[in-house]
Amino acid sequence: MLASLVGFLGDFDKAEEAAQEAFTIAAERWPVSGEPANPGAWLVTTARNRAIDRIRRERTLAEKIHLLPVPEATMDEFDDTVIKDERLELIFTCCHPALPLDGQVALTLRALGGLQTAEIARAFLVSEETMKRRLTRAKTKIKATGIPFAVPAAHLLPERVDAVLAVIYLIYNEGYGGRVDLGAEAIRLGQVLAALMPDEPEVRGLLALMMIHHARRRARFSGEDLVLLEDQDRSLWDTHQIEAGQAVLDKAIALGGRGAYVLQAAIASLQTSEEIDWPQVAELYRRLVELTGSAVVELNRAVALAQAGDPDAGLQAIDRLDLDGYLYFHSARGELLRRLGRDDEARAAYSRALDLATSTPEQRFLTQRLEEF
Structure with a gap:
């Protein structure tokens, strides 16, 4: 819905206001009159009409009203498929090279994924106030420079794809943490992008990565408890999706x-x-x-070294990293210290991880680890 309104109005703030107003009207009317046959179409049409009314009332924007034709189509003509297709245009609008990369990703997560500013801030490991400023700067830049609401021409796609992939991956990561609807949406966007850029291996690589991880989502939790990979019930894995993801990966490697x-x-x-x-x-x-030069990737390599039978080498690699504010740095370090019999240090590491944990499954897992000592 927001993607449709941004494309129609060319303004993020006005689109968000119109969407909120339409939902308010629906909340008042639908309990009395009943839900319309096509709720999505009703909301989009109502939002568009309210936005036009608002612009007409604002005298400073009166000269622009001729650019915003009143939609003559019926509500039934605005179906969910049209709105979903416009999401890809919204991604490329947010991921325009005129914006800094962190602003591109953050704005798309806010506009397309519907994530709250605090959630996006956690993904970037920055404060909520810092993220608010990034979002404001990105919106202002789009408005001031007239960034178009469109998928770029084919010859421009390669230079724009890195930011789009980063956006889709972060949306998926939110879904993988428990918001399965976002995980499925990220996979759908990856499939659309793969159809748009069939010869780009990194697009297929990301799609394969998400599909394989998503296939294991049911086994990652037991009630509210987090289940580690080695303890997962593999009968809960979606083997067909794993095979489909591996086929996509094979194509990426072949490219x-x-x-x-x-x-x-x-x-x-x-x-x-x-x-x-x-x-x-x-x-x-x-x-x-x-x-990548990423310290988080180096942390994963250290864990893999430990899993390969060398926890000492893994711990030495972890201790070289500067990731004190990162939950998984401390939980991984605690695990390796526990395996090496250094219980006091392990407890301290797990306690620090617990201080940083924000989700219930993570908190329960770390609490259980501490109770085992």
């Missing part, structure tokens, strides 16, 4: 894919094996570190 998303998908694929080849996983993480 010459050696980028970050292809490597991550290959790691995810290895982790679906009955006997996981941890040395190979560690090697793929090493290549990923070379590509």
Whole structure:
């Protein structure tokens, strides 16, 4: 709905106001008159008409009203498929190169994924106030520079795809943390992008990565308890989706894919094996570190080294990292210290991780770990 309104109005703030007003009207009317046959169409049409009325009332914008034709179509003509197709245009609007990369990703998460500012701030490991400023700057830049609401021409797509992939991946990560609707939406967007750019291996790499991870989502939790990979009930995995994801990965590799998303998908694929080849996983993480320079990726490589049978090497690698504000740094460090019999240090690491945990499953898992000492 928001994507449709941004495309119609060309303004994020006005689109959000119109959407909120339409939902308010629906909340007042529908309990009395009943839900319309096409709720999505009703909301979009109502929002558009309210936005036009608002612009007409604002004298300073009176000269612009001729640019906003009153929609003559009936509500039934605005179906969900049209609105969903416009989401890809919204992603490319948010991911315009005139915006800084962090602003591109943050704005798309806010506008397309419907995430709250606090949730986006956690994804970026920054304060909520910092994220508010980023979002405001990004919206202002789009409005001031007249960034178009459109999918770029084919020759411009390669230079724009990195930011779009980052957006889709962060949306997926929110879904993987428990918001399954967002995980499925990220996969759908990945499929649309793969159809749009069939010869881009990194697009297929990201799609494969999300599909393989998503196939294991039912096994990641037992009630409110987090279940580690080695303890998961594999009968709960969606084997058909894993095979489909692996087929997408094979196509990415056949296209010459050696980028970050292809490597991550290959790691995810290895982790679906009955006997996981941890040395190979560690090697793929090493290549990923070379590509990204990411301390978080290095943390994953350290864990893989420990899983391969060398917890000392894993702990040494972790202790070289500067990730004090990162939950999984402390939980991974606590696990390796526990395996090495350094219980006092392990307890301290788990306690620090618990201080940083924000979700109930993470808090329960870390509490259980502390109670085992």
